[in-house]
Amino acid sequence: MKIFLKKTLMAPEGPFDLSIDVEVRDGECVSLFGRSGCGKTSILRMIAGLQAPQEGLVKADGEVWFDSSAGINLPPQKRAAGFVFQEYSLFPNMTVEENLKFALRRGEEAVRVQEYLGLVGLKGLERRYPSKLSGGQKQRVALARALLRHPKVLLLDEPLSALDVQTRWRLQDEVLRLYEKTGITMILVSHDPFEVMKLSGRVFMLEAGRIVKSGGPQDVFCGSEWEVFFQSAKNGPRAVRGF
Numbered sequence: 001m002k003i004f005l006k007k008t009l010m011a012p013e014g015p016f017d018l019s020i021d022v023e024v025r026d027g028e029c030v031s032l033f034g035r036s037g038c039g040k041t042s043i044l045r046m047i048a049g050l051q052a053p054q055e056g057l058v059k060a061d062g063e064v065w066f067d068s069s070a071g072i073n074l075p076p077q078k079r080a081a082g083f084v085f086q087e088y089s090l091f092p093n094m095t096v097e098e099n100l101k102f103a104l105r106r107g108e109e110a111v112r113v114q115e116y117l118g119l120v121g122l123k124g125l126e127r128r129y130p131s132k133l134s135g136g137q138k139q140r141v142a143l144a145r146a147l148l149r150h151p152k153v154l155l156l157d158e159p160l161s162a163l164d165v166q167t168r169w170r171l172q173d174e175v176l177r178l179y180e181k182t183g184i185t186m187i188l189v190s191h192d193p194f195e196v197m198k199l200s201g202r203v204f205m206l207e208a209g210r211i212v213k214s215g216g217p218q219d220v221f222c223g224s225e226w227e228v229f230f231q232s233a234k235n236g237p238r239a240v241r242g243f
């Protein structure tokens, strides 16, 4: 996947120029990591087509989603991207099953809903409304819904950050399992260095819209202000709790 984006972002302290140019390999999980306001969510939104860059090229599996030089800008529904946000974006007036069916394309079989419910461990909850689900269960539904559309890329924007630590750790394992099972390309935005280390093969560290460091988690975090977290994580969760 090719991602080249340029856009001036309007931060409260003044505008800054986001400019990134990266290649993400098929089946790779990469993370965007950086302080609040550095442009991580904007990047995901531009990939998904929810926001347009001033200049850029977004290409997935040979398909051009955005190309400023050729005047191409596919709408979000034409881009094979699955999106899971921090806040639960389920329809509150629909059951779990209805929320998933809504994601199916016309003519697709409802049986796939059961398959995906099984994939995220939610069988038996299909008739529940979102208000009767825990935060972790809601995010499982959101993940299933995103995967149902056969995305070429799964965009995860702080998907687990509203969850308690234990649920979060469990769901990180689930995401890892889904990732291994589906072989999908993932781009994760997370503030949590542990999550980044656990889930991603490559990290892009951002500052004010620019990639200042990239590589494996060890290369990126060692020697940075995040090294202490990296070392703690290597020592296991108990060491982390005591930190």
Ligand SMILES: Nc1ncnc2c1ncn2[C@@H]1O[C@H](COP(=O)(O)OP(=O)(O)OP(=O)(O)O)[C@@H](O)[C@H]1O
Binding pocket: 008, 009, 010, 011, 012, 034, 035, 036, 037, 038, 039, 040, 041, 042, 043, 051
């Ligand atoms: N459409 C837009 N046009 C211009 N600037 C924008 C637009 N959308 C967001 N911004 C600004 O861009 C900056 C970066 O926002 P963004 O949400 O991408 O950062 P982030 O790194 O994801 O932050 P956080 O970690 O807090 O979610 C913010 O100052 C925001 O106000």
